[in-house]
Amino acid sequence: MRGMSVVLRRELGAYFGTPVAYVFLMIFLVLTGAVTWYLGNFYEMNQADLRPFFAYHPVLYLALIPALSMRMWAEERRSGTVESLFTLPITMGGAVVGKFLAAWIFIGVALLLTTTNWISVAFLGEPDHGIILAGYLGSFLMAGAYLAVGSLVSALTKNQVIAFVLSLVACLTLFLVGQAGVLEFFGLFLPENIVDWFSSLSLYTHFIAISKGVLDPRDLIFFVSLIALLLYANAVAIDYTKAR
Amino acid sequence: MIEIQHLSKRFGRLQAVDDLSLTVLPGEVLGFLGPNGAGKSTTMKMVTGFLRPDKGSIVVQGHDMAKDPIAAKACIGYLPEGAPLYPDMTPQTLLRFAARARSIPAEKQAGAIDRAIGLLELEGVRHQRIETLSKGFKRRVGLAQAILHDPKVLILDEPTDGLDPNQKDQVRELIRSMSADKVIVLSTHILEEVEAVCTRAAIISEGQLRFNGKPSELRENSRYAGAVELRFEGQAPADSFLTLSNLPGVERVEALEESDYHQGWRLFPKAGTPILHAVSDHVRSHGWQVRDMHVDRGRLDDVFREITRSGMAPSPRPSQPQPAQALAQEEV
Ligand SMILES: Nc1ncnc2c1ncn2[C@@H]1O[C@H](COP(=O)(O)OP(=O)(O)OP(=O)(O)O)[C@@H](O)[C@H]1O
Ligand SMILES: [Mg+2]
Numbered sequence A: 001m002r003g004m005s006v007v008l009r010r011e012l013g014a015y016f017g018t019p020v021a022y023v024f025l026m027i028f029l030v031l032t033g034a035v036t037w038y039l040g041n042f043y044e045m046n047q048a049d050l051r052p053f054f055a056y057h058p059v060l061y062l063a064l065i066p067a068l069s070m071r072m073w074a075e076e077r078r079s080g081t082v083e084s085l086f087t088l089p090i091t092m093g094g095a096v097v098g099k100f101l102a103a104w105i106f107i108g109v110a111l112l113l114t115t116t117n118w119i120s121v122a123f124l125g126e127p128d129h130g131i132i133l134a135g136y137l138g139s140f141l142m143a144g145a146y147l148a149v150g151s152l153v154s155a156l157t158k159n160q161v162i163a164f165v166l167s168l169v170a171c172l173t174l175f176l177v178g179q180a181g182v183l184e185f186f187g188l189f190l191p192e193n194i195v196d197w198f199s200s201l202s203l204y205t206h207f208i209a210i211s212k213g214v215l216d217p218r219d220l221i222f223f224v225s226l227i228a229l230l231l232y233a234n235a236v237a238i239d240y241t242k243a244r
Numbered sequence B: 001m002i003e004i005q006h007l008s009k010r011f012g013r014l015q016a017v018d019d020l021s022l023t024v025l026p027g028e029v030l031g032f033l034g035p036n037g038a039g040k041s042t043t044m045k046m047v048t049g050f051l052r053p054d055k056g057s058i059v060v061q062g063h064d065m066a067k068d069p070i071a072a073k074a075c076i077g078y079l080p081e082g083a084p085l086y087p088d089m090t091p092q093t094l095l096r097f098a099a100r101a102r103s104i105p106a107e108k109q110a111g112a113i114d115r116a117i118g119l120l121e122l123e124g125v126r127h128q129r130i131e132t133l134s135k136g137f138k139r140r141v142g143l144a145q146a147i148l149h150d151p152k153v154l155i156l157d158e159p160t161d162g163l164d165p166n167q168k169d170q171v172r173e174l175i176r177s178m179s180a181d182k183v184i185v186l187s188t189h190i191l192e193e194v195e196a197v198c199t200r201a202a203i204i205s206e207g208q209l210r211f212n213g214k215p216s217e218l219r220e221n222s223r224y225a226g227a228v229e230l231r232f233e234g235q236a237p238a239d240s241f242l243t244l245s246n247l248p249g250v251e252r253v254e255a256l257e258e259s260d261y262h263q264g265w266r267l268f269p270k271a272g273t274p275i276l277h278a279v280s281d282h283v284r285s286h287g288w289q290v291r292d293m294h295v296d297r298g299r300l301d302d303v304f305r306e307i308t309r310s311g312m313a314p315s316p317r318p319s320q321p322q323p324a325q326a327l328a329q330e331e332v
Helices: A005-016 A021-041 A051-055 A057-069 A073-081 A081-086 A092-113 A115-124 A130-156 A160-176 A180-187 A192-201 A203-211 A217-241 B040-047 B067-076 B091-101 B105-117 B135-147 B163-183 B191-197 B213-222 B240-245 B276-286 B301-309 B321-329
Strands: B001-011 B016-025 B029-033 B056-061 B076-079 B153-157 B182-187 B199-205 B209-215 B229-230 B250-254 B264-269 B290-295
Touching: A005 A092, A005 A192, A005 B091, A021 A051, A021 A092, A051 A130, A057 A092, A057 A130, A057 A160, A057 A203, A073 A081, A073 A160, A081 A092, A081 B016, A092 A115, A092 A130, A115 A130, A130 A160, A130 A203, A160 A203, A180 A192, A180 B067, A203 A217, A203 B067, A217 B213, B001 B040, B016 B040, B016 B056, B016 B076, B016 B182, B016 B199, B016 B209, B029 B040, B029 B191, B029 B213, B040 B056, B040 B153, B040 B182, B056 B067, B067 B076, B076 B135, B076 B290, B091 B105, B091 B135, B105 B135, B135 B163, B153 B163, B163 B182, B163 B191, B191 B213, B191 B301, B199 B213, B199 B301, B209 B213, B213 B301, B229 B276, B240 B250, B240 B264, B240 B276, B276 B290
Parallel strands: B029 B182, B029 B199, B076 B153, B153 B182
Antiparallel strands: B001 B016, B001 B056, B199 B209, B229 B264, B229 B290, B250 B264
16 A cells, blocks of 8 residues: 555545546535535425435536546546556555545535534534534545546546546446336346345445444445445556556 | 566557667666667567557566566666657646656645756746647646656657757766666667767667667767778878879778869778888878877768668558558558
8 A cells, every 4th residue: 555645645645636526626616505405305394304315426526526536537548648658656546545545535525514514503402413424424435426427437548538437337337227116127037135135235225224223233234345346446447547 | 687588569560679688787777769660669668668569579677568567667767759748838837747647745845846846947838838839848748758767767859959059968967877876768860969978779671670789889880980090181192092002001092072183081990910110100101281180089970871771671661550541541
């Protein structure tokens, strides 16, 4: 993991050193605010919690995270800086994890900025703070999984647009396999245990489980091991594609 | 010290580097020459640990690049071809990043950065975004990054490309001044640069080592080396061609330029015989008016052509990927 913190710092500097980052944060805040207060029928629900806020995160992330991750490796390879990077005395793992963590921290900052919603509901009623915290955890893990997918895809192409589209499709697939409708559809012609297996692979199933506030270690292990697996694939992919 | 043994690298059907062996010692400045596509950059990418060789071994300062890449890379300063740099950083932040990645102790980082910025005269653009710098300045930022940690081994891929004549001189001076205790390998297309800064020249063509020796030996290999060029005031005297041809030691005489109005001759000596004295005595005894007479030291471009042409493929077969096409194919 040599070089991880150095790469992490550089990437964070790159995120916060450009206006694009602030535009991204703005869009994130506006969209999360909009879906919570309007789409989520917040006022009519007469209920002081953030369920509608979190419910839309997986969908928002579908567009926002590929937009963030498309640059990660594609740009590095297109401009040739990948050569400078990997001739420094740092390891592949350090570079991959450093880049991933920087992007994840950036999402974390975006999520932190949404805690104004939390404060609002705390004023309006008496929300279950434990559930809200679990919601944030689930959302953050979900973002990490999408990000790991996006980072892997970005290692496979030099073209950012292609990276964006492929990441979106990949994340959408991981999201959809857990939706009730999709599972029913597969249930029409696939045995039940395979459908269950699909469902257990779905990000959405685990996200919902965590955001209910019941912390099952299996859900955490699912996200962590999925991210680790994707990052490992990312390192293998970059090692293969870096010189091409 | 760099020890390269039986290095090979293939891209699809193209043998980019073909069984290349080379050793470079401290104090040496090796000039890496070869036509476009000869495999210079590919070799450098393998030596710096960016590309994995198909075959062969690379040992840098005693560290095997395949077995201990971190230790080997730590000894190397590298300027990649075209000096790719992060466009949104400034020279200052880029060098800071490199200093951290090279594990330079925190208290020494500022000093190392100032030194590199001073040596490459980057003070004026220290805080300017790299994407807004001119090509020559970008190259110098790349060089600053390469020398930042005062590495024992420097690999520079076309370091003076894109620099103005003053800067070219300055960079050559910098390379010379650093060379005493370092191993330096640089690639270039400027043959005179090899004579100016290099203690040794290696010419590769089609991935194979074709010449490895002193730059002066390179010149001596030229068919012009030792030839005497004789230029008369006005037209050459009528009997000059015949009488000069008959001088002992003179192998052959040819006209300096292709025209009917001959102004001078080039006299090729028989192998290893200096003929300047014989020629000047002859000229004096005939009382010819001579404008210029000198011994040709040999021509680098001529030798370069000879060495690299000998194995040149007649014309590229369609099955071979052409560089232009390879560039056009954006893969997914
Ligand atoms: N990633 C790659 N994929 C396919 N072919 C490659 C790749 N990199 C280099 N080549 C090919 O390998 C050969 C050697 O290229 P290299 O860049 O080493 O040449 P060079 O000697 O540095 O040339 P130049 O003087 O133009 O810089 C070329 O024919 C090039 O097209
Ligand atoms: Mg090259």
